Amino acid sequence: MSILHDLAATIEARKGADPETSWTAKLLAKGPEKCAEKFGEEAVEAIIEAVRGDQAKLTAEAADVLYHFLVMLAARDVPLDAVLDELARRQGISGVAEKAARGRD
Ligand SMILES: N=c1c2ncn([C@@H]3O[C@H](COP(=O)(O)OP(=O)(O)OP(=O)(O)O)[C@@H](O)[C@H]3O)c2ncn1[C@@H]1O[C@H](COP(=O)(O)O)[C@@H](O)[C@H]1O
Numbered sequence: 696m697s698i699l700h701d702l703a704a705t706i707e708a709r710k711g712a713d714p715e716t717s718w719t720a721k722l723l724a725k726g727p728e729k730c731a732e733k734f735g736e737e738a739v740e741a742i743i744e745a746v747r748g749d750q751a752k753l754t755a756e757a758a759d760v761l762y763h764f765l766v767m768l769a770a771r772d773v774p775l776d777a778v779l780d781e782l783a784r785r786q787g788i789s790g791v792a793e794k795a796a797r798g799r800d
Pocket residue numbers: 702705709716717718719720758759762
């Protein structure tokens with residue numbers, strides 16, 4: 696299992712855990728909208744570091760993004776493997792060709 700799978704399993708196990716002792720449980724207890732909002736905040740923080748060009752800070756923010764991404768998925772019961780399957784389905788399909796097939800520029 697990858698670290699992402701391990702983390703997704705930990706997050707899943709936190710559903711119903713004590714919000715006093717688990718940040719994940721605390722976040723999940725606030726509902727999927729809050730989880731999505733938190734993901735957005737972390738994404739913006741990563742964007743800021745990407746624009747600044749600080750690699751160490753971008754690395755840390757990217758880890759926050761991935762964690763909060765997995766929490767957001769868990770809050771809506773979307774398995775990580777469903778996302779990975781979608782990526783696998785797209786493998787070998789050029790993004791340029793895919794966009795052209797949708798008729799957009
Ligand atoms: N990867 C993470 C992880 N990344 C970030 N965070 C937490 O996410 C929180 C959000 O960061 P912020 O800077 O926004 O924190 P904040 O300023 O206190 O948040 P606000 O209340 O101000 O919105 C922090 O409290 C971080 O500790 C994480 N919390 C947990 N994990 C993983 O999840 C596992 C389970 O954690 P618990 O659910 O806490 O047991 C851990 O073992 C880790 O592997």
